[in-house]
Amino acid sequence: MQSNLQATIIVSTFNKPEWLKLVLLSFDIQTTRDFEIIIADDGSDEKTKTVIDQFSEHTDLKVIHVWQEDDGFQKTKILNKAIEASNADYLIFTDGDCIARNDFVETHLKLRRLQHALSGGYFKLTDEVSRKINAQVISAQKCFEKDWLIAEGQPKTFKMNKLTKSDAKAKFLNFVTPTKATFDGMNVSCWKSDILAVNGFDERMKYGGEDREVGERMMYNGVRFLQIRYSAICVHLHHERPYKNEDILKLNKQIRQHTKQQKSTYTQFGIKKDETIS
Numbered sequence: 001m002q003s004n005l006q007a008t009i010i011v012s013t014f015n016k017p018e019w020l021k022l023v024l025l026s027f028d029i030q031t032t033r034d035f036e037i038i039i040a041d042d043g044s045d046e047k048t049k050t051v052i053d054q055f056s057e058h059t060d061l062k063v064i065h066v067w068q069e070d071d072g073f074q075k076t077k078i079l080n081k082a083i084e085a086s087n088a089d090y091l092i093f094t095d096g097d098c099i100a101r102n103d104f105v106e107t108h109l110k111l112r113r114l115q116h117a118l119s120g121g122y123f124k125l126t127d128e129v130s131r132k133i134n135a136q137v138i139s140a141q142k143c144f145e146k147d148w149l150i151a152e153g154q155p156k157t158f159k160m161n162k163l164t165k166s167d168a169k170a171k172f173l174n175f176v177t178p179t180k181a182t183f184d185g186m187n188v189s190c191w192k193s194d195i196l197a198v199n200g201f202d203e204r205m206k207y208g209g210e211d212r213e214v215g216e217r218m219m220y221n222g223v224r225f226l227q228i229r230y231s232a233i234c235v236h237l238h239h240e241r242p243y244k245n246e247d248i249l250k251l252n253k254q255i256r257q258h259t260k261q262q263k264s265t266y267t268q269f270g271i272k273k274d275e276t277i278s
Contacts, residue, residue, distance in 0.1 A: 005062075006034035006109055008086035008192075012075055012185065013039055013096030017047040019237055024055045024063075026100040026138050026234075035105055036062035039096070040082035043070025062087075073248075076201035076210050079185075080271045083192065083200055092189040093211075094234065098122055099133065101144050101233040108189045108232055115222060117194065117215065120187030121179075121229025123162045127238040128153045143235050162230055170230040181225035183215025187234055194223050199270030205255055206248040213256050221265040 009027060013020050020039070027037055039052055049065065056063045066082045068074065083091065092108050094100065111118055125133070125143070129152050133143055142148040146160050154160075164170050183190075188211070198217040201210060219225065258264070268274040 004034045005036060005088045006032070007036075007090045007092050007105060007189070008088040009035055009037045009092045009094065009105065010079065010082045010086065011037060011039050011094055011096050012042065012079060012082075013044060013048060014042040014070075014075075015044045015048065016096055016239075017044070017051045020048060020096045021051045021055070022099055022133060022135065022138060022237075023094075023096050024051070024059075025135055026102070027105070028055070028059050028061065029102050029139060030100070030105045031103050032106045032109065033061065034109075035092075036064065036087060038064045038066055038082045038085055040075075040078040041065060041067040042073070042075050042078045043068055073206045074203075075185075075207070076203045076205050080200040080203065083195060084271060086192060089192055090189065091192050091195065093185050093187075095186045095236075097237040097239060098186050098234040099138060099143060099237070102141060104232055104234060107228070111226070111228055111231065112189065112191075113226070114191070115194070116224050116226050117183065117188060117190035117218060118228045118232065119181035119184060119225050120189075120232035120234070121162050121184075122186045122234050122236040123159060124236045125149075125238055126154055130238040133235075133237065144233060163233060164230055167231075170228075173230040174227045177227060177229060179227070179229065181227040183211050183218065183225070185211035186236065187229075187232055188215070190218065190223065194218055194221070196271065197221055198265055199267050199272055202255060202267040202269050204269045205252050207245070208249040208252045209256055210252060213252070213259055216256065216259050217264055217267065220259075220263045
């Protein structure tokens with residue numbers, strides 16, 4: 001274990017090896033190296049393992065691959081396993097389709113505060129631009145530059161402010177944004193003790209709001225969420241969502257409603273399994 005380990009980056013993935021390769025590269029060129037990476041793998045095939053093995057050979061970062069068999073969308077289960085496998089006191093969660101700017105980890109570490117979680121944002125790339133992201137583009141940090149993105153076909157919108165390099169501008173926009181600070185799994189960080197205190201993710205939940213729900217329990221348990229969507233920057237590669245399912249969304253909604261009504265601070269369906277669940 002690295003002696004100066006400040007954070008564990010938990011990257012969730014499922015059968016997107018080419019993208020994961022790019023995401024891992026973005027973490028290999030961070031301005032700080034005081035972190036380990038855990039890949040929370042929800043049942044990918046050998047191609048993903050090959051990408052992780054190749055990356056591990058060429059980096060001095062500690063890389064841990066936590067895998068479970070493919071049994072449909074079981075992201076909450078693999079994230080709980082990753083939390084248990086983590087060695088740092090501070091956890092940063094992101095997805096295997098989000099390229100981190102080179103100051104991403106440093107920013108999360110710089111802004112962390114006790115009894116707080118940090119809610120970051122992401123800038124969505126179009127399908128056309130996503131296809132143009134490669135190792136050279138990431139190494140040169142081009143995918144975080146407005147001019148490059150516009151030249152490659154990304155529409156110019158207000159959301160490009162999410163790519164600001166100005167601390168003052170980021171602070172101002174974080175302050176005025178109407179978007180609530182929530183637990184969004186693409187870019188969020190918290191103390192390991194705070195997420196363990198609420199027993200991690202509710203493993204009954206599939207795709208749709210499963211990350212928000214753990215954040216709601218953390219809030220009811222006294223953790224405050226701070227808005228850093230204009231400070232900790234990542235770009236999100238375009239993809240379809242074939243795992244979206246109306247029945248599952250309905251169940252997830254019911255679980256979240258129950259959490260809110262009860263102001264729940266704990267789930268019996270999390271990391272620790274309660275033998276006496278009725």
